[in-house]
Amino acid sequence: MTMTSPSRSRRWTAAALPMALFTVLATGCASTHGLAPSGAPTDADTLSAQQSLGDAARADATFPRRNWWTALGDRQLDGLIDEALRGTPSLEVADARVRQAQAQAGLADAARKPSLSASAQYAGLRIPETIAPEPLGGDYSGVGIVGLNLKHSFDLWGGHRAKWEAAVGQARAAEVDAQAARLTLSSQIASAYVGLAQAFEAQDVANAEQARAEHLLALGQQRVQAGLDNRMQVRVAESAVAAARQQGEAASHQIEAQRHAIAALLGQGPDRGLAIARPELLKAPAPAVPAVMSSELLGHRPDVVAARWRVEAAQHGIKASKAEFYPTINLSAMVGLAAGNLADLFSSQALLLQGGPAISLPIFDGGRLRSQLARSDADYDLAVAQYNGNLSTALREVADAVSGARSLDAQIASVTQARDAAQSAWTLANSRYRAGLGTQLDVLAAQRPLLQADQQLAALRAQRSLAAIELYRALGGGLELASPTTASTSSAP
Structure with a gap:
């Protein structure tokens, strides 16, 4: 059986680590093969x-x-x-x-970024004598630990x-x-305001048409009474009056609806819309x-x-x-004090150090x-x-x-x-x-x-x-x- 000296073993390990790391990296890179986006932004x-x-x-x-x-x-x-x-x-x-x-x-x-936190802990343990005989069984031991924890993941x-x-x-x-x-x-808001302006103009036209139709109706009734015309013209005028009145009512409703819409856009109640005056002629x-x-x-x-x-x-x-x-490399470290007796917690012998780097690489993750x-x-x-x-x-x-x-x-x-x-x-x-x-x-x-x-x-x-x-x-x-x-x-x- 051939024995390898410790120094030769260390040299072999130092030479093998870069190759192993390269193999690990190559394995990690190869797993992205065939995955790429296909879109490209259009040049305006x-x-x-x-x-x-x-x-x-x-x-x-x-x-x-x-x-x-x-x-x-x-x-x-x-x-x-x-x-x-x-x-x-x-x-x-x-x-x-x-x-x-x-x-x-x-x-x-x-x-x-690195994170640093402080912690304080006290833990105690008493092992039953039914599990372990004396001196372990039946004896209570406590440990107090105070420390700072540092964590960082290298990017x-x-x-x-x-x-x-x-x-x-x-x-x-x-x-x-x-x-x-x-x-x-x-x-x-501007669009609703335009709708409000249009509704007011539509109301003006409807009112003018109603006045024209009512005047026409009155003339028709006079001509019928004078025997100059039959009642057909009166009926036509009555229909025109009713149609104009309907247009006026529709315009009034549209005015209310646009005022309510503007009030809602302002985040207010419908009453806010009542204070909105008739718009001017918009340019x-x-x-x-x-x-x-x-x-x-x-x-x-x-x-x-x-x-x-x-x-x-x-x-x-x-x-x-x-x-x-x-691969990811994480660093964690803890510096603190630990003692079984709280009175010894801040003594020079209570110094506690723990930590070091860790490297990890996913190999099998189910895709x-x-x-x-x-x-x-x-x-x-x-x-x-x-x-x-x-x-x-x-x-x-x-x-x-x-x-x-x-x-x-x-x-x-x-x-x-x-x-x-x-x-x-x-x-x-x-x-x-x-x-x-x-x-x-x-x-x-x-x-x-x-x-x-x-x-x-x-x-x-x-x-x-x-x-x-x-x-x-x-x-x-x-x-x-x-x-x-x-x-x-x-x-x-």
């Missing part, structure tokens, strides 16, 4: 929108201001939105989610940092979501978007910026999952790590798909708002021309009536197309204001948001 510059935007894309155009709603020209609306942005339940929910994400990032940051492969960076990305996405909630709230600025809208939109649209942060977070999540395949990495890859692909979808949706919404505004401007111009003609016809009918060349029936008949044109204009002006609000929202509502660099989201991990 590849999504062309210049032809769709047409002359609305101008080099001198800028993104909206943060208080974009002031361009609509109604001070009451300005006050309502300012009131809402000071705090409503929907904003409180978004802010709470921000705090949740920030706390989660704090936990991830704490997990990658050799960057896994702990990746988890922290992923949590930070999610926190930043939540912060952007909170800004998106404010943009959504302001646009909802609808001509549609204009920056010529560099495709690329610059990335830093203004909250949903796009939040999606980019989630891509960044998912990218770090993959790095963290990959780090789980590699847990591969499944975890596959899930991280899927999370990344999902985040990329949502980012790409949000980007294309953002451009579509801008183009839709611009084309809608252009179409409505053309419709308003046509209806305005028709209304001018109806106004001229009504004026002429009045002149002929005063000159004795026409009748009141002619005047009332000429008034109907005028009121119909007024009704159409009220609806089109409301739609045009809504298109302006939608364009402001689609362009990001004047928000300037910090987002990840293009390089971090342009390539898969």
Whole structure:
């Protein structure tokens, strides 16, 4: 039998350890084979929108201001939105989610730092004599221990940092979501306010139509009494009066409903809506978007910026999952005092030292790590798909708002021309009536197309204001948001 000297054994062990460690590392790396994400973020510059935007894309155009709603020209609306942005339940929910994400990032940051804790313990034991004879049996012994415990896991492969960076990305996405909630709230209030303005205009037209129909009814009744006409015209006029009254009631209900909706958006009860006065005639600025809208939109649209942060977070999540395949080295140490007699606990002989490093590597885990990495890859692909979808949706919404505004401007111009003609016809009918060349029936008949044109204009002006609000929202509502660099989201991990 051959004997090996202790010194030769130590040399062999020192030479074998690096090879063994390399084998362990190779085994850990090989287990990630075949797992990789498949998604890739879309380059915004590849999504062309210049032809769709047409002359609305101008080099001198800028993104909206943060208080974009002031361009609509109604001070009451300005006050309502300012009131809402000071705090409503929907904003409180978004802010709470921000705090949740920030706390989660704090936990991830704490997990990658050393921890130190203090402990004090006293433990006693008496072994029954029925189990062990004297001197062990029947004797009570106690030990008091006071110490400091140090624990630290070395981040050799960057896994702990990746988890922290992923949590930070999610926190930043939540912060952007909170800004998106404010943009959504302001646009909802502005849209409801436009609906309130339209309802008041519809009520005006309905009241004017009811007055016209009642006048027509009175004339019809006079003509029947004079034997100049039959009762058919009276019945037609009665139907017109009832229809106009119904339109007035519907407009009144719409006024109440829009006031209630605004009050709810303010986080208040329905009575708050009663204090909202009739809106002024809202302005609808001509549609204009920056010529560099495709690329610059990335830093203004909250949903796009939040999606980019989630891509960044998912990218770090993959790095963290990959780090789980590699060895981990943990350090634990305890420095304290221990003594069987409490009086001796603080003596020089009571010093207690314990600790050292530990290395571990998963070998058989039933596929847990591969499944975890596959899930991280899927999370990344999902985040990329949502980012790409949000980007294309953002451009579509801008183009839709611009084309809608252009179409409505053309419709308003046509209806305005028709209304001018109806106004001229009504004026002429009045002149002929005063000159004795026409009748009141002619005047009332000429008034109907005028009121119909007024009704159409009220609806089109409301739609045009809504298109302006939608364009402001689609362009990001004047928000300037910090987002990840293009390089971090342009390539898969």
